[in-house]
Amino acid sequence: MTMRIGISKGGLQGAELIDACSDIAGIELVVADTQDELEERALDCEALMLNSARYSARLAERLASGASPVRWLQFASAGYETVLEHGLSDHVLLTNGGSAWGPTVAEHAMALILGLLRAVPLMERERLRARWDASHVIPHLRSLEGMKVGIVGAGDIGRGIAARLRPFGAEVIGVVRSPRPLEHVDHVCILDQICSVLPELDILVLALPLNDETRGMANASWFHIMKPSSLLINVGRGGLIDQSALIDALRNNAIGGAGLDVAIDEPLCPSSPLWLQDNVILTPHIAALGGRSLDRLIELCKENIMRFRDGLPLRNRVLVPSQRNGSVRAVDL
CATH class of the missing domain: 3.40.50.720 (NAD(P)-binding Rossmann-like Domain)
Structure with missing residues (x-):
């Protein structure tokens, strides 16, 4: 059975990622060109790959509904403040792009x-x-x-x-x-x-x-x-x-x-x-850009896609407050 993963065009190199993952069996990558399309992908994909800025209140609501099959979010960004703002359902895993940048x-x-x-x-x-x-x-x-x-x-x-x-x-x-x-x-x-x-x-x-x-x-x-x-x-x-x-x-x-x-x-x-x-x-928020940053991001996303497909632990897991089971340690502090 093919696993569908939605990719937001904003913040991720969609075409490059699809090309890099073309040899992964059992995966279909679907590009969402707009915010509306990304939020629609929450209804027919098991995972979404996006930037923190694309995580909206509406998307959070859809993930919390019983109609969404999404079980994993991969952020391209290192930051995840929008998840802290809008919340994230306990059944959805969150990973970030920190190691790439x-x-x-x-x-x-x-x-x-x-x-x-x-x-x-x-x-x-x-x-x-x-x-x-x-x-x-x-x-x-x-x-x-x-x-x-x-x-x-x-x-x-x-x-x-x-x-x-x-x-x-x-x-x-x-x-x-x-x-x-x-x-x-x-x-x-x-x-x-x-x-x-x-x-x-x-x-x-x-x-x-x-x-x-x-x-x-x-x-x-x-x-x-x-x-x-x-x-x-x-x-x-x-x-x-x-x-x-x-x-x-x-x-x-x-x-x-x-x-x-x-x-x-x-x-x-x-x-x-x-x-x-x-x-x-x-400097205009460009510290992460240049060199091999985007290459590392694509490598990270590809590895996590295969891990998700195979049921293995994902890299760069982020535990938001509701998912820490009482722990007070954040992953990046």
Whole structure:
């Protein structure tokens, strides 16, 4: 019997995925070109492959109805905040694309860190003025060697950043919800105790999902106790930061700079003061793109399709709150 799997055209390389999976026996892949078609696929497919943004309230309602045969959702994205918003039936498995994007996002986080430490924004402004003045730049130059870097989030992205920091000689502190050993991490800090380490950090990296617990977690109380020279890097979700508090902290030199790949509202409003900050690097939510990211995503989806067909455990399983059986540990923190 053939198993039908619906693929949303938005966020997944539908044609490439269908081509890659053409040799898998017992599977029929059906592309949904529109949101309406995707929601219709919930009535005739056993699995759906989509981006978090495509998971709507209507789709959630259809999955919860007895008429839907869907038993598995594969998100292309690492984030899954729409599932937290709309809910997910207990009988439906959720997997994400975190392992596909992790290496590239980790590289991008390193680019933001090094760009700020090596005063790239300042030198770019000097270039536009055709000004070659080392004496003006040198006081702003810093090195990652010996710095303390805190990474909030221990999913694929957080672990990837930690691994890339080690060759630079940085001291890495992993911030997680519950204590456990972490590779490439020198020390582990419990999230509830983060305020005890914030004053020591030279760099704070946010690499975790957005949910009710993490929304606005980086706020004025954090910035007040961070070093005036410290850097904030966000490759998670824009909502992790109280953006108004961040702007105030940057304006008042409460922290030394920020590298942001995400914003609360995207695209970032042209009138946002963040555009005018000299100590900020902004990138338009592209940290995951480039290199082999899409190849890894297709490989992950293909492997999970075969695992789903064969009744094997799926890779990148995400346990949403209603499915954790009382556990308080999220998969990415």
